[in-house]
Amino acid sequence: MFDPVEKLKEYIRHPSVSADSRYKDGMRGAQEFIAGLIGSLGFTVEVVKTDLHPIVLAHRGGNPAWPHVLIYGHYDVQPPDPLNLWESPAFEPAVRGRRLYGRGAADNKGPFLAHVAAVAQLLEENPNFPLQITFLVEGEEEIGSPSFGPFLAKYRDRLRQADFVFLSDTALPSEQQMVITAGLRGMVALEVEVTGPSGDLHSGMHGGVLLNPIQAVTEICASLHTPDGRVNVPGFYDDVLDVEPWERAELAKLGSDTEAYRKFLGVDSFHVPPGITPLEALRFHPTLEFNGIGGGYQGEGSKTVIPSKAFVKITSRLVPNQQPERIRELIKRTIVERAPKGVRVKVTDGHEGLPYVVVPPGRSNTPKDQSPVLARAFRATDTAVAEVWGRPPLYLREGGSVPIIGEIKRVLGLDSVMMGLCLPEDRLHAPNESFNLDVMRKGTETSRRVLNAIAAK
Numbered sequence: 001m002f003d004p005v006e007k008l009k010e011y012i013r014h015p016s017v018s019a020d021s022r023y024k025d026g027m028r029g030a031q032e033f034i035a036g037l038i039g040s041l042g043f044t045v046e047v048v049k050t051d052l053h054p055i056v057l058a059h060r061g062g063n064p065a066w067p068h069v070l071i072y073g074h075y076d077v078q079p080p081d082p083l084n085l086w087e088s089p090a091f092e093p094a095v096r097g098r099r100l101y102g103r104g105a106a107d108n109k110g111p112f113l114a115h116v117a118a119v120a121q122l123l124e125e126n127p128n129f130p131l132q133i134t135f136l137v138e139g140e141e142e143i144g145s146p147s148f149g150p151f152l153a154k155y156r157d158r159l160r161q162a163d164f165v166f167l168s169d170t171a172l173p174s175e176q177q178m179v180i181t182a183g184l185r186g187m188v189a190l191e192v193e194v195t196g197p198s199g200d201l202h203s204g205m206h207g208g209v210l211l212n213p214i215q216a217v218t219e220i221c222a223s224l225h226t227p228d229g230r231v232n233v234p235g236f237y238d239d240v241l242d243v244e245p246w247e248r249a250e251l252a253k254l255g256s257d258t259e260a261y262r263k264f265l266g267v268d269s270f271h272v273p274p275g276i277t278p279l280e281a282l283r284f285h286p287t288l289e290f291n292g293i294g295g296g297y298q299g300e301g302s303k304t305v306i307p308s309k310a311f312v313k314i315t316s317r318l319v320p321n322q323q324p325e326r327i328r329e330l331i332k333r334t335i336v337e338r339a340p341k342g343v344r345v346k347v348t349d350g351h352e353g354l355p356y357v358v359v360p361p362g363r364s365n366t367p368k369d370q371s372p373v374l375a376r377a378f379r380a381t382d383t384a385v386a387e388v389w390g391r392p393p394l395y396l397r398e399g400g401s402v403p404i405i406g407e408i409k410r411v412l413g414l415d416s417v418m419m420g421l422c423l424p425e426d427r428l429h430a431p432n433e434s435f436n437l438d439v440m441r442k443g444t445e446t447s448r449r450v451l452n453a454i455a456a457k
Ligand code: BES
Pocket: 107, 108, 141, 142, 143, 144, 145, 169, 170, 171, 187, 351, 353, 398, 399, 400, 401, 402, 403, 422, 428
């Protein structure tokens, strides 16, 4: 049996930043590491080539009549910068207190290894453990999974043999309260480039006679929300479904301390659309966010220049039943319409992903058809969480996105049981990311119990 903490340290040492081609070796290292680790448990491992980063697909069968779980994870991580804010180097794992620090420790190397460790234990106890297991580990999650669609189309018939997907790539609010993620926001990414003069200009020689592209970009940005915080794109909210009463009841049970949340954010006040609470805004409502803006002189001191170009990077988080293609078109049309005269606007499409919701058995007034194995998996999770964490889980939607989960539902018809293992203090995507090793242990034990409960009897 392997030691999950030692394995996590090894895994973190491979700097697998999917966004940056300079990390090619780290990507390959992490992919080979995880393929080797899963192979060592007796799985048949296939490394599926894609246009960018390979997907690791591994299977152990046994008997086709056994239930079949698909366990998902991603071996890529976010860029580590700003590097100077790390207390220990991003790709040199370090244990401080009950935490293991390093880029990817929580997103998603540690949580995924919790499931691998659970499988390792079960197979050690019983090499003929009566469950079919497929591991699917991709390397492009943090860049919007561009290769995942073509991969799914090709492996569709094989993957839809599974009964459900099991993963940990979401959050829990505290160690005292496990959350099973019952929904994810979808996503549309785009970039706007505004061009004014054909080249940079002296702002004294030419200033005052033309529209500055930075001003144009900021006017476009400012037009995309109303002052009270709603997205000001005609049609944006048309397809948003009402949240079901059980979801509101579940959120109420979270009983979160809004004031503490405000302090955690470090803001003076919240900025949410009228009539909804910050927690509702986070988990139930769509957004349009500016993730980066630029143009002109960024260096020390001042420079009297009118830049030729300015840009803004935008992502919009979607909720059911907003469709990424439709929202993309609405946002693009609005940007083009609102662009002031005197500049040229180019909008480039980025990645996108469907929003996703799943209803645990017995919650909804309008229950959807669910596979018996999925229903059993939810019930087993409920029991296992109560035993391991001392309290049953809450079932909540998450503000974040794992776009492939909606795609798996659309293409394969499979639902996901998402056991959140990242705490708010894990600093996902930020310097000093870490994973709580108690959570890793409890996550492993919970996964072990769930898999045990759904295996053939
Ligand atoms: N694991 C996160 C998503 C997440 C984090 C969900 C915390 C819930 C709570 C995932 O790796 C991620 O960051 N996804 C990106 C997707 C995007 C790049 C398409 C996101 O949500 O920004």
